[in-house]
Amino acid sequence: MLDVTVIEDPEAAAVSLDPIRARLLAELATEPASAAMLAGKVGLPRQKVNYHLKALERHGLIELAGERRKGNVTERLMRATAASYVISPAALPAVQPDPDRFRDQLSARWLLALGARLVRDVGELITGAAKARKRLATYALDGQVRFASAADRAAFAQELTAGVSALIRKYDAPGAEGGRDHRIVVALHPTVKAPTVKAPAAEGPAAEGPAAEGPAVEDRPIPELPQ
Structure with a gap:
């Protein structure tokens, strides 16, 4: 099973x-099961579960893990082909995001378009590498930093831009015979906070205000970065 x-x-x-x-996918990502085993978990007749399993198998989302004999019946044990799934923008080709339509380093929507393209491109590369039975050379860096102020964040972004740009200039070899182009995406965004539900007051009317915190959003202006 893939991760x-x-x-x-x-x-x-x-x-x-x-x-x-x-x-059903979530259940089969945990452990293999038959239609009869799943029927009790999801509260549906076995025939109905079997119908859904055939649809999932037809599209490569689940696969046969084995068979077992139960009385006069042979049950097919199915499992998910992956522990989790991501839907590529390629599934909606007519309306998939295009980062080349506009470029704005300070736009969250452009960042979203870049992320969507990343999912699409890496998905296609994984598919191609699997068919060719070759390993795919990739690299990712993930970290977290707490800025004391918006000014510090802007300064960090400026230094990051300068550093990455210098590395690109150093190693870029557009005329290299046998070379291969690679795409670089560096993202910076506020960490999404988990919702915190406030406990209701023991007595009296409910407290005013939202019941949970949403994503971190600042109302302070963000200093512009050099293009």
């Missing part, structure tokens, strides 16, 4: 988004 896989086919994406089939 994560990318769904590129529109029909497979639609199948995975069905609530019942999504529940």
Whole structure:
């Protein structure tokens, strides 16, 4: 079983988004099971579960893990092909984000478009590498930093831009015979806070205000970065 896989086919994406089939996928990502075993967990007849399993198998989201004999019946034990799934923008080709339509380093929506393209491109590369039975050379860096102020964040972004740009200039070899182009994406965004539900007061009317915290959003202006 893969840790994560990318769904590129529109029909497979639609199948995975069905609530019942999504529940079956979650169960089969934990351990292999038959239609009869799953029927009790999801509260559906075995025949109905089997119908959904066939749809998931047809689109490569689950696979046969083995068989077992139970009385006069041979049960097929199915398992998910991955522990988690990501739907590629390629599943919606007519409306997938295009970062080249506009470029704005300070735009969260441009960052989202870059992330969507990353999912699409890496998904295609994984598919191609698997078909060619070759390893895919990738690298990722993930970290977290707490800035004391918006000015510090802007200064960090400026230094990061200068440093990465210097590395690009140093190693870029556009005329190298046999070389291969690589894309570099560096992202910086506030850490998303987990919702915190406030406990209701023991007596009296409910307290005013939201029941939970949302994503971190600052109302302070962000200093512009050099383009």
